[in-house]
Amino acid sequence: MGKKDKRAKVAEDPQPKKAAKFEHAHFQGLPLAWRFSGCDTAGPFAWTALDDPDYKKVIEALHEFETKNWNEILATGSHPIEAYRIDKPARDRLAAIEQDDIDELMSFRLTGKNRVWCIRVQNIMRVIWWDPEHQVYPTPKDKADRGKKASQR
Structure with a gap:
């Protein structure tokens, strides 16, 4: 006498009804944090x-970033x-505030041109600049102009 298959037969696998409502932007298991x-x-x-x-708008936007995971943050246009790629006045300012030894900055896009610039140390964003006119790293809209800009750096 053979063994009977005792598993329940279903037309399709059940789908979970609840999805996570809140997920921190994790960096090596730690939530995103701001340092001012x-x-x-x-x-x-x-x-x-x-x-x-x-101030209120900026703080609300930064708070909103805390509710996103890393991929969602990147999807906002933040990166x-x-x-070495930022504009010369910004590089000069990094030297003036004795931060010119860093390799990378993080640009958080709030709206249109508005950016908050940070130095990332694991999950902590050390906030340094408010850039309301996208001047730290200006990007031309036209692809041909982007090529010109890159060759000028």
């Missing part, structure tokens, strides 16, 4: 240039940039 103690308070990208109503 090193903010640049002088120069062209200083945080002191922010108007009072803008790492090698330090």
Whole structure:
């Protein structure tokens, strides 16, 4: 007498009904965190240039990034940039604030041109600049212009 298959027969596998509602942006198992103690308070990208109503918008946007995973953050147009590729005034400012020894910066896209620039140390984003006009790493809209810009660096 042969053994009977005692597994339940189903037309299709059941699908889970609940999905995770909240997921931190994990970096090596740690949630995304912001550090403001090193903010640049002088120069062209200083945080002191922010108007009072803008502070609330920026903080809300940074809070929103904390609810995203790394792929979702990158999908917002935010991305790492090698330090040597940023515009010369920004490189000069890095030297002035004694941060010119870093290899990479992280650009967080808030809206259109608005960017927050950070130095990433694992999961901690050391916030340094507010860039309301996309001047730290300007990108031409036209692909032909991008080629020209790259050859000028």
